[in-house]
Amino acid sequence: MGQKEAHMRTVWWEDGVVKMIDQRLLPHQFEIVAFDNEHDVARAIREMYIRGAPAIGAAAGFGMALAAQRSQAATTEDLLNDLRTAYDVLYASRPTAVNLRWALDRMMALATSLREQPHQVVRDALVAEAQRIADEDIETNQRMARYGAELVPEGANILHHCNTGGLATVDWGTALGVIRMAHEQGKNIHVWVDETRPRLQGARLTAWELMQWGVPMTLIADNAAGYLMWSGQVDLVTVGADRIAANGDVANKIGTYKLAVVAKENNIPFYVVAPTSTIDLQTPTGRDIPIEERDPREVTHVLGQCNIAPEGVNAYNPAFDITPHELVTAIITEYGVVRPPYEENLRRVVEQAEADRKARQASGSV
Numbered sequence: 001m002g003q004k005e006a007h008m009r010t011v012w013w014e015d016g017v018v019k020m021i022d023q024r025l026l027p028h029q030f031e032i033v034a035f036d037n038e039h040d041v042a043r044a045i046r047e048m049y050i051r052g053a054p055a056i057g058a059a060a061g062f063g064m065a066l067a068a069q070r071s072q073a074a075t076t077e078d079l080l081n082d083l084r085t086a087y088d089v090l091y092a093s094r095p096t097a098v099n100l101r102w103a104l105d106r107m108m109a110l111a112t113s114l115r116e117q118p119h120q121v122v123r124d125a126l127v128a129e130a131q132r133i134a135d136e137d138i139e140t141n142q143r144m145a146r147y148g149a150e151l152v153p154e155g156a157n158i159l160h161h162c163n164t165g166g167l168a169t170v171d172w173g174t175a176l177g178v179i180r181m182a183h184e185q186g187k188n189i190h191v192w193v194d195e196t197r198p199r200l201q202g203a204r205l206t207a208w209e210l211m212q213w214g215v216p217m218t219l220i221a222d223n224a225a226g227y228l229m230w231s232g233q234v235d236l237v238t239v240g241a242d243r244i245a246a247n248g249d250v251a252n253k254i255g256t257y258k259l260a261v262v263a264k265e266n267n268i269p270f271y272v273v274a275p276t277s278t279i280d281l282q283t284p285t286g287r288d289i290p291i292e293e294r295d296p297r298e299v300t301h302v303l304g305q306c307n308i309a310p311e312g313v314n315a316y317n318p319a320f321d322i323t324p325h326e327l328v329t330a331i332i333t334e335y336g337v338v339r340p341p342y343e344e345n346l347r348r349v350v351e352q353a354e355a356d357r358k359a360r361q362a363s364g365s366v
């Protein structure tokens with residue numbers, strides 16, 4: 001079995017195809033897969049070869065670049081129509097992580113802005129933009145890690161849910177990026193790793209990443225988290241996000257809300273780590289965020305194999321839940337730590353990010 005080499009990315013463009021780690025097989029198999037069309041990239045997102053909001057956004061960007069490369073359009077207007085079709089194919093892959101729409105909108109806006117250019121110019125520009133989305137993600141994650149590590153006390157016991165590491169992003173990670181930074185700063189931390197039923201991102205992916213990084217950790221059943229918080233064995237909880245509404249409500253892996261309630265009950269700080277690309281000012285509150293419902297078989301069959309329930313049992317499999325902003329101590333972004341009032345403070349960092357991106361575009365540094 002191969003290994004994720006240091007600084008290897010989760011998804012990347014190579015020789016005209018998109019390559020990614022097939023996360024369904026981890027931790028016992030390490031396989032890289034390659035796709036040459038947007039339909040296969042959409043399927044890879046839907047079937048969770050690749051998952052995690054920022055990683056999904058980057059994959060979607062590369063999917064649009066593939067669509068442009070594959071298009072047989074004779075005119076740029078026809079190419080734009082092909083790209084609109086690819087947008088819809090990729091957008092339909094998973095509904096909750098807003099990074100998917102964010103990346104698709106960014107790629108489509110660029111293509112549209114080049115409608116007077118020859119279509120080869122458009123094709124090349126889209127590959128470059130997808131690369132920029134990927135490159136920016138790593139820089140963003142390292143900025144968040146530095147801000148977040150300042151909030152981690154020496155010797156902290158940290159509870160983490162799902163997977164938010166390099167595998168959930170292009171590299172480095174969001175909440176796990178903060179944990180990695182605190183570890184590398186010598187803060188002697190320890191991580192309680194929620195297994196995260198039913199897809200077990202914690203047991204399969206977070207444990208694997210933290211062991212690779214040499215971070216002290218202990219794997220727990222999801223249901224042990226409450227006892228650990230009640231018994232004073234957790235100093236802070238940190239999670240990622242798939243979409244943050246304008247008022248600060250947070251969509252994240254199913255089980256997050258329960259952790260936030262118990263953390264509040266035990267006066268434990270609850271931090272969300274997410275880039276501004278995960279903040280959706282178009283969505284007013286958490287009740288407006290679409291929650292993905294996945295195949296109930298993910299609940300009844302562990303990793304699609306071992307049936308743990310009676311044949312024909314009813315099962316329900318919401319993949320995310322909503323944590324009301326009142327339960328969120330702070331949201332750590334690449335523009336710093338955002339605290340309440342979330343409505344105005346989230347808008348401020350999103351507008352700052354957009355202004356910076358336009359300035360980079362204008363200066364030609366992108």
Ligand SMILES: CSC[C@H]1O[C@H](OP(=O)(O)O)[C@H](O)[C@@H]1O
Nearest residue numbers: 051052053162164168240252253
């Ligand atoms: C850094 S975002 C990671 C985010 O995505 C995970 O969901 P999934 O594995 O289904 O894509 C989970 O919600 C994580 O917090």
